[in-house]
Amino acid sequence: MIESLQMMSNRAYILASKLSETRGIPQRYAEIIKKHFNITYMEEFLRNEEEFRNKIQVLFVWEYCPTVDEKLLKSLPLLKAVVNCGVGVDHLDLPLIFSFGVKVTNTPHVVDAATADIGMALMLASARNILEGHRIATKIDTKIYPIKWNGVEVTGATLGIIGMGRIGYKVAQRARGFDMKILYHNRNRRVEEEERLVGARYCAKIDSLLQESDFVMLVVNLTPQTHKLIGERELCLMKSTATLVNISRGAVIDQDALVQALQKGYIRAAALDVTDPEPLPRDHPLLHLPNITLTPHIGTATDQTNINMLERMIENALAATRGLPVPDEVLPS
Structure with missing residues (x-):
């Protein structure tokens, strides 16, 4: 004692x-x-x-x-x-x-693998309408399943990763298993061997990545340079069939611009593990859009x-x- x-x-x-x-x-x-x-x-x-x-x-x-x-x-x-x-x-x-x-x-x-996993989970959930499918399957008045409730393909699609650090690279490794075409934008280009191992192509300018990608995933640190990195201009560059996935920080996206983009169909959908603030006010429009998937910052959970x-x-x-x-x-x- x-x-x-x-x-x-x-x-x-x-x-x-x-x-x-x-x-x-x-x-x-x-x-x-x-x-x-x-x-x-x-x-x-x-x-x-x-x-x-x-x-x-x-x-x-x-x-x-x-x-x-x-x-x-x-x-x-x-x-x-x-x-x-x-x-x-x-x-x-x-x-x-x-x-x-x-x-x-x-x-x-120590957080890399779990955060990369949530990025893939959000991408898949949004692409295949998992939340809406769950709602239909569990509704008390569901008698039959809709004949047509189509999502979009992940396999073979183009994934643009903005921020190819440790977590971004692990996302690329996972996406490789889905035969995805991988583009990335980063402050510094990775060595050729690392690119080859995941089949990634470097985009020196973010614009070309946005224009070509079916899914855009944000994996950057929040800094003065990345604050509202994705705004109205960037959202308008994306395909109308594209999905924006954010596993970094909420303030990396201009949320007002994102609301407009989702409402007006500039992009197909968004899947966010992070928002600004957290949680969002209960009357925030992002909470009530049909084409958004939200999780409560559970990347490392x-x-x-x-x-x-x-x-x-x-x-x-x-x-x-x-x-x-x-x-x-x-x-x-």
Whole structure:
């Protein structure tokens, strides 16, 4: 018992939002964290700030919580790292955090497969009208199935991938199994061997990709350069039979322009795992269009991926508290 208490006293303290299955650290994950750290939750911290302010060394940001603002940073003089789950850090004020001499980390690589999977799932669900098919099959008054409820072919179609990083490349690998023709647009062209392995053709300009693709999938980080990357002009360049799939961030699309494009038939459909904001207001027109498929930002929502992210967060936090090189440090741009 004494040894156990001594081990606990030697562990660094982390601050997390709360113990919660929805907007905090789930209990089963908290038990894993406790093997390495003492956890303080925000409510307890706010009640006893003087007790904890000189103990907390790491902020665990899980599902965008807690909010890391100037007031919180000033209250944590020993803070060494803000450890974020997932890849995107656009919800963090990086210049502000860096100004306090605090490191930021994310969890790249471990989310790649699950996010690529959701991209394929959305594309297939939209192409084959899965949601509408489910509605017809389960309606209480369904007597017969409609003779004609046609979707569009995925096999052999052209997929344009905007953002051919790790996740985009995994999407291409999966699309290769559907004999899809693959186009991609990226800041940097991949080496010829990587292109050959997935049968991908590089498009130096985004316009040609938009014009040729049956499906356009967005797999980019949200940056000032990609904010509203897809707007009215880009949507009008797409085929009227094309589908837009977004597994990156909602703000990469001009949503007002997307509503118009879907209503007026500029494109066939959209399939989105992300919106801006999340969730959308309940009266938002995107929620009520027949040619849209929406999921609630579940790209990384598998048990295994969540465990992998948590373990990587712990690795980053341990390195930061021990003064070691941090494996997934996000550097100032």
